[in-house]
Amino acid sequence: MKPDKTLRIARWEVSKNAGQLDRRTLAAIGVVLVLVAVLTPMVASKGIALDDGIYRVGVAEDSPYHDPVVEDPTFVAVEPDARAFQSGEIDVLVLPDRPPIPARSQKGQAALSELRGSVEAYNDRTMADESDFEAAFPVNVSVRYVEQNASLAASGGDSDDADSTPDDGEVGLGGGESGDGNGGDSGDGDGGSDAGESGDGSESSPSDGAVEAPSVGSGSSLFGGDTAGGTPSDITPPFPFESLVLAFAFVLPMNFVIQAYASSVLNERINDRGELLLVSPVSRGDIVAGKTLPYFLGMVAIATVTAVGIAGLTPAGGDAPLEIARTAAASVAAVVPIALLFLASSFVGAMFARSFKELTFVTVTLSVFLTSYAFIPAIFTDVHPVAAISPLTLVVRVLGGGGLALSDYAFSTLPLYLTAGVLFALGVGVYREEDMFTQRSIPLKFLDALDSQLSRPRSVAKLSALSIPFVFVAELLAVALLFALPVSVSMPVLLVVIAFIEEVAKSVGIYAGFAHARFDRSLGSVGLLGFLSGLGFFLGEKATAVAQLVGLPNLELGRAAFGTVTGLGIETSPLLLAGLLFAPLALHAVTATMTALGASRGRNRYFVALALATVVHAAYNLTVVSYVG
Amino acid sequence: MIEVENLRKEYGGFTAVEGSTFSVADGEVFGVIGPNGAGKTTTLKMLAGLVEPTSGSARVAGYDAQDSEMRQYLGFLPEESPLYEDMTPISYLEFFADLYDVPSKVATDRIHDTLDRLDLDHRDRRLGDVSKGMARKVAIARSLVNDPEVLVYDEPASGLDPLTTNYIIEFTRDLAESGKTVVFSAHNLFHVESICDRVVVMNDGRIVAGGSVEEIREEHGRTEYRVYTTVDVEGAIAENGAYCRVVESMDGVEETRDLAAAAGGEVEDIQTRTPSLEDIFLELAAESPDVEGRP
Numbered sequence: 001m002k003p004d005k006t007l008r009i010a011r012w013e014v015s016k017n018a019g020q021l022d023r024r025t026l027a028a029i030g031v032v033l034v035l036v037a038v039l040t041p042m043v044a045s046k047g048i049a050l051d052d053g054i055y056r057v058g059v060a061e062d063s064p065y066h067d068p069v070v071e072d073p074t075f076v077a078v079e080p081d082a083r084a085f086q087s088g089e090i091d092v093l094v095l096p097d098r099p100p101i102p103a104r105s106q107k108g109q110a111a112l113s114e115l116r117g118s119v120e121a122y123n124d125r126t127m128a129d130e131s132d133f134e135a136a137f138p139v140n141v142s143v144r145y146v147e148q149n150a151s152l153a154a155s156g157g158d159s160d161d162a163d164s165t166p167d168d169g170e171v172g173l174g175g176g177e178s179g180d181g182n183g184g185d186s187g188d189g190d191g192g193s194d195a196g197e198s199g200d201g202s203e204s205s206p207s208d209g210a211v212e213a214p215s216v217g218s219g220s221s222l223f224g225g226d227t228a229g230g231t232p233s234d235i236t237p238p239f240p241f242e243s244l245v246l247a248f249a250f251v252l253p254m255n256f257v258i259q260a261y262a263s264s265v266l267n268e269r270i271n272d273r274g275e276l277l278l279v280s281p282v283s284r285g286d287i288v289a290g291k292t293l294p295y296f297l298g299m300v301a302i303a304t305v306t307a308v309g310i311a312g313l314t315p316a317g318g319d320a321p322l323e324i325a326r327t328a329a330a331s332v333a334a335v336v337p338i339a340l341l342f343l344a345s346s347f348v349g350a351m352f353a354r355s356f357k358e359l360t361f362v363t364v365t366l367s368v369f370l371t372s373y374a375f376i377p378a379i380f381t382d383v384h385p386v387a388a389i390s391p392l393t394l395v396v397r398v399l400g401g402g403g404l405a406l407s408d409y410a411f412s413t414l415p416l417y418l419t420a421g422v423l424f425a426l427g428v429g430v431y432r433e434e435d436m437f438t439q440r441s442i443p444l445k446f447l448d449a450l451d452s453q454l455s456r457p458r459s460v461a462k463l464s465a466l467s468i469p470f471v472f473v474a475e476l477l478a479v480a481l482l483f484a485l486p487v488s489v490s491m492p493v494l495l496v497v498i499a500f501i502e503e504v505a506k507s508v509g510i511y512a513g514f515a516h517a518r519f520d521r522s523l524g525s526v527g528l529l530g531f532l533s534g535l536g537f538f539l540g541e542k543a544t545a546v547a548q549l550v551g552l553p554n555l556e557l558g559r560a561a562f563g564t565v566t567g568l569g570i571e572t573s574p575l576l577l578a579g580l581l582f583a584p585l586a587l588h589a590v591t592a593t594m595t596a597l598g599a600s601r602g603r604n605r606y607f608v609a610l611a612l613a614t615v616v617h618a619a620y621n622l623t624v625v626s627y628v629g
Numbered sequence: 630m631i632e633v634e635n636l637r638k639e640y641g642g643f644t645a646v647e648g649s650t651f652s653v654a655d656g657e658v659f660g661v662i663g664p665n666g667a668g669k670t671t672t673l674k675m676l677a678g679l680v681e682p683t684s685g686s687a688r689v690a691g692y693d694a695q696d697s698e699m700r701q702y703l704g705f706l707p708e709e710s711p712l713y714e715d716m717t718p719i720s721y722l723e724f725f726a727d728l729y730d731v732p733s734k735v736a737t738d739r740i741h742d743t744l745d746r747l748d749l750d751h752r753d754r755r756l757g758d759v760s761k762g763m764a765r766k767v768a769i770a771r772s773l774v775n776d777p778e779v780l781v782y783d784e785p786a787s788g789l790d791p792l793t794t795n796y797i798i799e800f801t802r803d804l805a806e807s808g809k810t811v812v813f814s815a816h817n818l819f820h821v822e823s824i825c826d827r828v829v830v831m832n833d834g835r836i837v838a839g840g841s842v843e844e845i846r847e848e849h850g851r852t853e854y855r856v857y858t859t860v861d862v863e864g865a866i867a868e869n870g871a872y873c874r875v876v877e878s879m880d881g882v883e884e885t886r887d888l889a890a891a892a893g894g895e896v897e898d899i900q901t902r903t904p905s906l907e908d909i910f911l912e913l914a915a916e917s918p919d920v921e922g923r924p
Binding site for chain 1: 640641642674677678679680681697698700701703705707709711712713715716720724725727728729730771
């Protein structure tokens with residue numbers, strides 16, 4: 001790699017494509033970027049107020065209903081004019097000493113219902129402002145949100161992390177502070193010493209097994225608005241709307257950038273256009289890096305603008321310039337691996353696609369898949385540990401004023417960094433004349449890419465080891481998709497899915513080698529390839545021990561997914577533990593040999609062998625989880 | 630300047646080039662001819678380092694063809710002219726000159742000089758808007774931005790009108806006269822015959838003949854004698870009021886003369902037709918690919 005050549009190609013990539021955009025388009029893009037940067041934090045901090053002023057309430061200024069109406073932006077307070085009410089200009093009419101009267105329309109009924117809620121919220125706020133908090137709220141309930149798997153584990157009977165025992169501090173009666181709302185510090189709860197010494201909800205922290213409710217914006221309030229108290233019916237689940245908006249703001253632009261990037265890569269392949277770059281004195285790596293760099297920097301720039309905008313307008317971490325810069329930098333650092341994965345997968349997609357039509361299908365699929373991977377777990381930020389698999393979760397936490405632990409960063413981003421690296425390596429492997437300009441189907445191109453990494457039998461070990469990031473990401477995704485199901489259902493499914501993913505990862509490189517007549521089809525060769533693939537996978541698999549860096553294995557499915565690999569959480573004799581440590585090597589070698597044998601005999605027999613290997617692997621997983629884990 | 634030894638290229642189970650061996654001297658113009666699918670383009674791409682040989686070796690300007698350093702000394706012109714439509718000829722050529730580490734001032738002078746020689750106007754027009762002939766000239770200019778010692782041109786005049794074709798062939802001849810080594814393939818064998826010092830004929834991935842055009846003609850070509858008689862003789866066909874008998878040796882001519890005399894007539898005219906490279910090519914292409922040819 002020559003940095004100067006890479007930079008020249010990067011400059012050329014920008015200037016070449018800049019010619020495709022006229023000034024009007026550039027201006028439009030600029031306006032859109034500014035709008036995203038400005039509107040996102042506004043929406044995140046204030047929410048989308050589509051219902052502001054939709055109801056007109058006729059209420060006198062001296063009426064006790066006047067203040068609730070004025071304080072709720074849903075309403076517009078007007079003079080209580082009976083004529084206006086009859087003509088439909090007023091939705092609810094409030095007259096002295098009479099209950100509010102709704103207009104004879106559905107809107108009138110809706111307005112009345114909304115008014116009732118607003119009055120109740122107003123009363124709660126008023127009560128919360130009382131100096132004698134105990135008098136205002138004689139019964140005080142502290143609520144903390146706990147990990148969902150804790151309750152699942154409890155139902156399974158094999159966990160001591162039960163959620164309903166009072167001594168773990170989940171529920172404390174009379175504990176004083178109510179929830180984690182920002183208005184709940186007025187009562188000290190001196191009368192609440194009867195149930196649970198850690199029942200003081202205000203002192204809960206994620207480290208004691210519970211998870212804090214989202215703390216970004218007003219969504220952190222337990223009771224919807226900014227009240228600290230209320231009735232049980234007012235309790236809303238910790239749905240982090242703000243987190244979603246923030247996460248969306250980071251991921252959305254990436255989907256547009258990869259379209260341009262993938263088009264540019266495919267453009268090199270149309271009419272052999274990229275041939276002249278290949279014959280110039282630059283390496284394939286220089287070309288790919290140079291073409292990728294502008295898009296990567298563009299993504300980072302957009303993320304930076306977004307992060308600075310959000311950090312500046314909703315300074316949860318502090319409004320000092322240094323704090324804003326620190327928050328924005330941490331956010332961007334978390335977004336970088338997502339950007340790289342978007343680019344790497346788009347690059348490979350563009351190298352495999354045969355036409356722009358096919359590329360559209362590929363990029364849309366990638367967009368949906370990657371956005372789901374990054375976005376869905378982030379919804380559960382501070383709610384469920386499954387959120388840890390997405391770097392966007394880190395972004396949401398950082399922008400919400402939280403810190404960025406190195407271990408969390410490593411867990412969330414390392415699989416993405418590695419996956420992106422392997423994808424780029426695969427793509428560069430086929431970025432050559434012989435593969436770029438041929439019209440083969442995507443599966444065959446994929447096999448070509450794998451074959452480009454094979455030169456001798458031991459290459460299959462390298463390929464199997466390199467597949468680990470994909471396996472890890474796929475298994476995390478499987479965990480994310482299945483975690484909401486009951487363990488009795490999700491566990492067996494997950495074990496089979498994991499077995500399938502791993503068997504595919506170990507065998508597809510061997511299949512590619514046989515498909516390209518790279519290996520001898522003798523039984524000796526099959527045995528050697530199977531062992532080498534199993535060995536490579538075994539060694540690479542140990543890297544998943546990074547899962548121990550954070551608490552994902554505390555999740556039941558996390559243990560199922562990674563515990564059999566790492567021996568995590570298994571309490572048994574050292575001899576058995578050593579056996580468990582090396583048993584996977586035997587398993588992987590045996591099943592990889594099975595699939596290698598099938599691959600050497602053609603496609604159909606490969607699929608049969610893959611199914612058999614999956615069954616054997618799943619049986620092993622089930623055995624380990626059932627009898628040991 | 631170019632040494633090719635036992636070059637072989639396989640794509641899956643298909644052998645595109647098999648056992649090619651030839652060499653090209655400094656300043657030589659070397660032609661590669663053959664029918665479609667003969668392996669010409671694959672051979673040229675292996676010389677340019679674009680395609681990795683399955684076995685054998687190709688050395689260009691003292692470097693292995695796969696060595697990226699070699700590319701500094703090479704100018705390659707593919708069969709198509711795949712340009713970037715949104716760039717102008719100048720920006721396009723400047724970019725490639727930059728990649729070849731040509732100093733900016735030198736690049737500017739060289740680009741304009743080359744475009745002058747190629748008689749290319751509209752240098753600031755989008756490449757997407759230029760004619761095919763202009764695009765070809767830009768592609769040729771691109772192959773010269775690094776002032777290479779070796780030029781590998783694949784069908785340089787493919788798909789162009791006769792005027793532009795002649796212009797480009799003349800330009801190629803000028804390049805050779807200026808001391809550059811040129812290897813090129815062409816479908817129009819007249820052009821090959823007119824400017825090449827030596828050629829190889831490829832068929833089914835193999836070199837089936839090689840040497841100077843005269844050498845090939847002597848080895849593989851057959852001179853035809855068209856003997857016109859006033860009377861019909863055995864093997865003659867009526868043509869323009871006379872009878873024409875085609876023979877391939879002077880013995881055949883004498884035999885025809887005797888036949889005509891026996892029939893009461895005489896030989897009216899004898900025309901000699903030397904086979905063109907195209908004739909030889911067609912004949913060789915029809916033959917078995919087992920014919921060995923070593924230039």
